[in-house]
Amino acid sequence: MAQAPKISRIEAVVNVASGGASAQDDEQMRALLAGYGAHANVQVADSGEIERRLRSAVDAAPDLLVILAGDGTARAAADMAGPQGPMIAPLPGGTMNMLPHAVYGAVPWREALTDALERGVERDIGGGLIEGRSFLVAAILGAPALWAPAREAVREGQLRLAFARMRRAWRRAFSGRLRYALDDGPRGKAEALAFLCPLASTALADEAQSLEAAIIDPQTVGEAARIGFKALVDDWRNDPAVSAGPCRQARVWAASRIPAVLDGEPVWLATNAAVDWRPQVARLLAPRREAG
Template sequence: MRSIELIANTASGSVSAGAPDEARAILAEFGGKTNVCVPENGDLSGCLQAAIDRSPDLLVILAGDGTARAAAELCGMKGPMIAPLPGGTMNMLPKAVYGTTDWKQALRDTLEHGEERPLGGGLVDGRLFLVAAILGSGALLAPAREAVREGRPLIAFHRARRAWRRAFSGRLRYSLDGGPRGKAEAMTFMCPIASRALDDDDQFLEAAALDPAGVAEALRIGLHSVIGDWRNDPAVQAIACRQARVWASDGIPAVLDGEPARLKANVQVTWKNKVTRILAPPKAAKPDTPETSVEKTLKVRA
C-alpha cells in the first residue's frame, strides 16, 4: 500500500480518544504514506470526502456502519478499497467481514494478509445497505432485540410492548421476483456476506417475511435470532430473491445496516453484485448447517 487514509470517529460507539494515535502507530509499522483524520465539530462527511479526494490505495473506516455505507457509496468500484473496522455500536458490516476481532487486530490482519474483493449490496428506495435491511414493524422492534442479545429479558419485553403499541399501522404487502403477493408485519433482506444460508459468492438477497401475531411471538423471533436460527421459527418464511417490491398504505419504517430510516409507501429492493471493493483477510469457510428453505430454493432455481 503506497497510501492509506484512516477515518477515526471518536464520537462513535466504540472509538476511544486514544484510538487515532493507536491507529497511527499500527500504520507506521507497514510504511507508506498514511494519514489519520479525526472529524472536527462532527464534520464526518467532510473528512470522508477529503480522504477520498486524496485518492489513497486504501480507505480505512474506524466508525459506525453508517460511515462505512457512506464510504462504499462514494468509493464505488472505481475509488479506493475500503476496510470497515468495528468502531460503531452494532458493527454489522465489520462483524460480517472480520468476525468478532477487535479493530486493532483486524487492521493488522488486513494489512498483512488482506485480499481485494468486490462487495455486493442491496438498494432500497435508492439507499444502499451492505448487510441487512428491516422494513415494517420489525424496525421498531430492534431495541427489544438488542436487549434480548444483552440478556435482559424484562427490558426486552417492555421495549417490545412499547414498540408494538406504536407499531407501523397496517401490514406490508410484498412480491419477490415478480411472484405472488404476500402479507407480513415485517420484511428483512440480508446480503450474502451476512447470511448463514448463502455463500458470499451467491448473487441473491435472503428475504424473510416475518408475521408474528403479537408481542410474545415477536420476542420469540428475537430470541431465535440470538441463540439459534430465526428461519426455524414458524412465523418466519425465508426465500432467496434478486429483487422485490414492498408497499403499504403509509411511509415504511426501516433499519438499514443498523441505522433507522423512513421509506416511501412503495419501494423497490434490488440486489447489486458489485457496489465497492474491500480489503480483508482471506474468507473463512462457513460452518456446516442443516439445509434451510433458502438453500432448497437456491437448488431449485439452479
C-alpha cells in the first residue's frame, strides 16, 4: 500500500489570469497551508508572469508544488517538474479544469487540497505528446474539436457566441477527413480521433502503459450532429459511431491544419501530427485508490 509522503516544504502558484482564481484565493491558500505545519511560499502570477513563477517554484525544489490555475498552467508545471522533480497538486482554478477534476473529482480547490494534504499519496502520471505539447487527460483532433469552444460558451451563458461556434463546427463537418495510423495497424480515415490518458479513460486501468484511441467516424450529417450534441451535454464516447482501443503511437494527417483540443485547450496542429505515449510525465499528490 502506498504511504503518505512527508511534506515539509511547499511552493504554490496562483494564476489570477486563468479565469477561475483571484487574489482572495491567494489569501485563503496562505491560511490553509499555514495550518499544516509546512514551510509554504505562495506566489501570485498574472498574464505574462506564469512561466517565470513556475520556474522559480520548481527550482526551489519543494516537496510539493501546488498549482491553482487552468489546465494549461498545470501541464506546464508538470512538464517543468518532470518525474524527478517535486510532486504536483493541480487544483481547479481555470475554466474547464479537466486535470484537477480527473485527479480529485469535481470539488472546490480547498476541499481537493485539504484531502490531498491529509490523505494523499504519491502517484506517477503518464500522458500524451503532440507537436511538443503535452496532454494529461485527453486530446481530440478533427472537426468535433470545434464543438469544445461552443460548449464553453454554453457553460458561460453566452448563447449567441455558442450558436456562432456551433455553426462553424457544423460547416467543418465532413469538410476534410483525417487520415491516421495507430501503432502498427493499417491506415484509415475518420472524421476525428480522440486520445484519452489512463487518468480519464474508463476502459484503461490507472497503471496502463498506453493511451486509449477513439476513432470518431459518423457516416451521415445526422450522426455528426448527434456526436456534436453529445459533446455539449454528454459523453460522446458512448456514441455508436465511436470505436476505441489502446494505442502507444499514432500518426495523423490531413489536407489542411488540424483543429484540436488538448486537455480542454483549443489549438491548431500542423497538417501532419505524431501522437506519442509518455509513461511518466510527473508525480502527483493524489487520493489513495480504493480497493475495487
